[in-house]
Amino acid sequence: MRRAIYPGSFDPVTNGHLDIIGRCRKLFDEIVVAVVVNPEKRPLFSVEERQATLREALGEIETGSCRVVVDSFEGLLMEYAVSQKADAIVRGIRAISDYEYELQMALMNRRLEPRVETVFLMSAEAYSYVSSRLVKEVYALGGSVAGLVPALVEARMREKFGRA
Ligand code: PNS
DSSP: OOEEEEEEOOTTOOHHHHHHHHHHTTTOSEEEEEEEEOTTSOOSSOHHHHHHHHHHHHTTSOOTTOEEEEEEEESOHHHHHHHTTOSEEEEEEOSHHHHHHHHHHHHHHHHHOTTSEEEEEEOOGGGTTOOHHHHHHHHHTTOOOBTTBOHHHHHHHHHHTTOO
16 A cells, blocks of 8 residues: 655645646555645635645546545654655656755655655646746736636635635
């Protein structure tokens, strides 16, 4: 039984994240999509809102025989990974610019907990420029994010920004 943790802010979940989960399910028996609780950041959506949106969005994608669960964690990712008896951490890489930061984290995490490997997966080219940060910025300024996030996320953003 192979368990992976897919950690992130997911503020909000994008189609790029869902693409990574779709790829990840072919490699692992269980994926724990873990929303980080970071008191230093001021997210658009609360941890509870992000978890609920993820659960709803995951209901709409094919996960086959892989069990996908949504959770949250606070503190060190590696402590959480050990508590979950995870074999691996999964992170998506969009462009080479992601690589430096991801490499630093992966090596630091390996130093903290050598038993847990980090696995990098490449998202589909169509999502290679999509990030939660840009989605929020574009939407806040009145642009369309259709096709970049699930429709239910667009609806949640509409509510948040009080748009008709
Ligand atoms: O979606 P993000 O914001 O790029 O995800 C970043 C995340 C949650 C993977 C990273 O910030 C993290 O692991 N935070 C938990 C605290 C921790 O373990 N920090 C040391 C990382 S080397």
